[in-house]
Structure formats: C-alpha cells, structure tokens
Amino acid sequence: MAKITPPLPRALRPKPKGPSENGHAPATVKEKAAEKGITVVDWLDERTSMSAGARWLMFRKIPKGTNWFYTLGSASLFAFLSQAVTGVFLAMYYDPSATRAYESVRHLTNEVFLGEFVRGMHKWGSTVMVILVFLHMGRTFFFGAYKYPRELNWVIGVVLLILTLFMSFTGYLLPFDQRSFWATTVGVAINGTGPLVGPYLNDFLRAGPEFGVTTLSRFYALHMLLLPGVIGAMIGAHLYLVARLGTTAPPWIRADNPAAQREADA
Amino acid sequence: MSADRQQKKPRLTADEQIPGAFEGETVSRRRFMTGTVHTAGAIAVAAFTLPALGFAIGPVFEKSERRWESVGPIADFPDTTYIPRTLTISPGIGDVGKTTVYVRKYNDARDTQPKDQYNQYIAISTRCMHLGCPVRFVDASARFICPCHGGVYDFEGKRTGGPPVRPLDRFYTRVRNGNVEVGPRFSVNSELHRFSPRDPGMPLDGIGQYLYPARPSTRKIPGT
Numbered sequence: 001m002a003k004i005t006p007p008l009p010r011a012l013r014p015k016p017k018g019p020s021e022n023g024h025a026p027a028t029v030k031e032k033a034a035e036k037g038i039t040v041v042d043w044l045d046e047r048t049s050m051s052a053g054a055r056w057l058m059f060r061k062i063p064k065g066t067n068w069f070y071t072l073g074s075a076s077l078f079a080f081l082s083q084a085v086t087g088v089f090l091a092m093y094y095d096p097s098a099t100r101a102y103e104s105v106r107h108l109t110n111e112v113f114l115g116e117f118v119r120g121m122h123k124w125g126s127t128v129m130v131i132l133v134f135l136h137m138g139r140t141f142f143f144g145a146y147k148y149p150r151e152l153n154w155v156i157g158v159v160l161l162i163l164t165l166f167m168s169f170t171g172y173l174l175p176f177d178q179r180s181f182w183a184t185t186v187g188v189a190i191n192g193t194g195p196l197v198g199p200y201l202n203d204f205l206r207a208g209p210e211f212g213v214t215t216l217s218r219f220y221a222l223h224m225l226l227l228p229g230v231i232g233a234m235i236g237a238h239l240y241l242v243a244r245l246g247t248t249a250p251p252w253i254r255a256d257n258p259a260a261q262r263e264a265d266a
Numbered sequence: 267m268s269a270d271r272q273q274k275k276p277r278l279t280a281d282e283q284i285p286g287a288f289e290g291e292t293v294s295r296r297r298f299m300t301g302t303v304h305t306a307g308a309i310a311v312a313a314f315t316l317p318a319l320g321f322a323i324g325p326v327f328e329k330s331e332r333r334w335e336s337v338g339p340i341a342d343f344p345d346t347t348y349i350p351r352t353l354t355i356s357p358g359i360g361d362v363g364k365t366t367v368y369v370r371k372y373n374d375a376r377d378t379q380p381k382d383q384y385n386q387y388i389a390i391s392t393r394c395m396h397l398g399c400p401v402r403f404v405d406a407s408a409r410f411i412c413p414c415h416g417g418v419y420d421f422e423g424k425r426t427g428g429p430p431v432r433p434l435d436r437f438y439t440r441v442r443n444g445n446v447e448v449g450p451r452f453s454v455n456s457e458l459h460r461f462s463p464r465d466p467g468m469p470l471d472g473i474g475q476y477l478y479p480a481r482p483s484t485r486k487i488p489g490t
Contacts, residue, residue: 098359181362182399186414189397193467195477202465203326209463209484210330210356212363 063249079129096220101176345371
C-alpha cells in the first residue's frame, strides 16, 4: 500500500507573498511573531520529520455518518488522562504504609487546599472511566467496528478494559479504611477460588499468606507504576491502529454508488 | 518458500564464496557476531527480570513462623460459650494485623473429634470461609454469623447456611503454666479433620483439597 501523506488543510498552508512584500522583512509585530514560530517549527521538522507523522495522525479522512458515538474513545482517553494527572497530585500526599495510609488520606481530604476536590475527581473519575470504556466497547460492538481488519484493535481494547478494572481493584485498597480493607479481603478471596492457580495468585497479590506489611505498598506500586505504564503503552498501540486503519462508517450508511463500490471492492 | 531457499547451505563458509573465509570455518563471522550480541542482550535482560520476578513471587515460599500467644488463664474459658480474644497474625502493621479468635474449652458432650494435646481448648477463627469477612458469635442463637453475604455456622463452626464452602478455620491450642496459648492456624473439612491452612472460598471435601493446594511453606503440625 502506498503511503499517502494527507495535504495540509487550507488554513495552515503558507500564503503566497504579495508583490509589495517581496524581498522585504516582515513589518508588523504579528508578522514577526509568525515568522519566529515558523522558524522554530521548521528547525524541529528538519531534524525530526515530525510534520508528516503529525499530519498522518491528525488530518485523516473519516467516513460519512461519523457521529457523537465516535467520541467515546477520546472520552475514555481523557478520563485516563484525568486519572493520571489527579493521581500524580494525590501521590504527593499519600503514604503507602499500613499504619499511616489512612491518616495521610484523612489529612489530604480534610486539611489540604482543594484536596477533597482532587481526591473526588480521582474517585468518581475512576467510575466514569469504567463506564466510558464499556460504552466505547458497546459502540464498537454494535457498529460492527471490530471486524476485519480491526480484530487486533478489539483485542487490545479488551486488554485495556481488563487493565482498567485491575486499576479499580488495586486503587480501592489505597484509602485503607474499613470498606477498602474488607473489600480487598473479599476481592483477593474471589481470586483464590480459581482452581490450582488460585492459592498462588492470592499469595502473589498479598505478598504472603496473610495481609501483611508489604500488601498495601504492593498494591500501590501496581496501581501507580506498573499498570499505568502498561495502559499507556496499550493506548499508544490502540491509537496507532486507529490511525492506520481508519474508522468504520455506521452500519446504516450505504455507499453513494453501490455498483461502483462493488467494482472497487472486487 | 522459494526453491533456492530450500537448498541445503554448504557446511563450510569457504564453500559459500565468503571472502576471507578460514579453512574449515563453519560459522561466518557475521553470524557469530549476531549471535554474540543477541546472547549478551538476553543475559542483560535476564539479569534484571529474573531477580525482579523472584522478588515478586518470593513471598509464596516464605516460611512464616507463627509463635504461640497466650490468651489468658484456663479458668477464663467455659465449655458452653465462646470468649473473644485478639491475636496478632501479621506483626508490624498495627491494628490491621490483628484478628479476633473465639476460644472455649473442649466440650465432651458436643465435640466429636478425638481429643489430643492441641484441642483441649477450641480456638475458632473469625475469618468467614466464603470470602474472608469477619464472623461474629451470637450467644442467643449459638451461631457464628457473617455480615457480608449471610454465612451461618453452628456452635462447632460447621456451616449451617449461606455460601461458605467449609467450616470455620481453627487454631492449635495448648496449655502452658495454667494459660491457654493459641498457635498456628489450620483448616478443617466438614468432618472437622485437620488440613493445612487454606484461604477462604476453597472447599476441602472431595477433590477440593487437591484443586486448592496448600502453600508449601505453611503446613499443619505433622501427625495431627
């Protein structure tokens, strides 16, 4: 397949210079600023060739009938970004030790300026993200957008769904109040009911036979280092495939000229 | 695969017309270098992944010695009801590492399992065998009741209702200097035979004990 870089949109194309401007330095401040901006972009582009990639990613053709349902993927992405940003700021106050975790969350919620708000964003945002991911999956399913050649992207999406749920599971323990402790006890026990591997999964999650010194820090490390890293990488792959393969038209859209379309398909 | 690919390559590099081939050389220098670089890369990656992996799964094999903890003089414990006591099962994390254990004297009229040195006093764990919530002994009905999903156990800790899959776990007990001491945990099947400790949700009747193997490091006291 020949790789075609889409042309720049009209607004971004450089304007041809008028006869009076020829050979003259830019006059106004605005023109000077624009000139400097172009210099910086050109400098970067000469060394990275980024503009072709950026055009390939951003100025894609989309099928007729694209509608608001197609924004659910971006919505999930923004939910993830919101979780990432609020999570970083929560981590500045959080202390992942069994004896001090609850106290640090209490301090963050009750005493830190805007702490309750940022924690609320993270807490409710996690639910929003799970809902959005499910809606996104439903859109893909009902529009038949998982079919050839997009099966791999469906598989990556399912992995992302599982990772999102695993984020919810590991994050639930961190406030370390009665509810999160017992919910995690129950969640780990559910893991353990898997025959043969269950007991070992339990020990891996808890870092030992009992809920111990390192269980909380283990959940914390999974929640804020390992899982976000894997999710970020998977989102990258997911977006690459979306840009590579394009999106599908909704199932109710018919080709303008069915005969010509059949000809082209054959 | 094309036809020439299937042709057998000559054994000696000299026969492949490679310039500067030594006599009797079978591996070209290019192949040797490629192999060396790949091997070095694999060793470098293994050098940090294997320790990390071992670190992560190490706790499965860690041996945790549970010490015996005194819960009070023998006169404290009647044989008709349970007395709650607090045990530390996971040291170093404050209240989170503590658990309640219900203790009573062996009741000759009601207890059926053979009496030995470890069950003159019965210590019952409060960990529900459905999914691990804390059960409570209700005196009026002489039942253990779980608040989470409605598990009910009788006076001996055997399941009488709800979703739990086996009777409540127990702890070994012994008497030292007139005090009752509580030791390691063990699990029981519906006939109250002792098994190595299992987590909640793992049945021990039938093939359950093979589907849910005990961790190699935490075993019941041998011969019990």
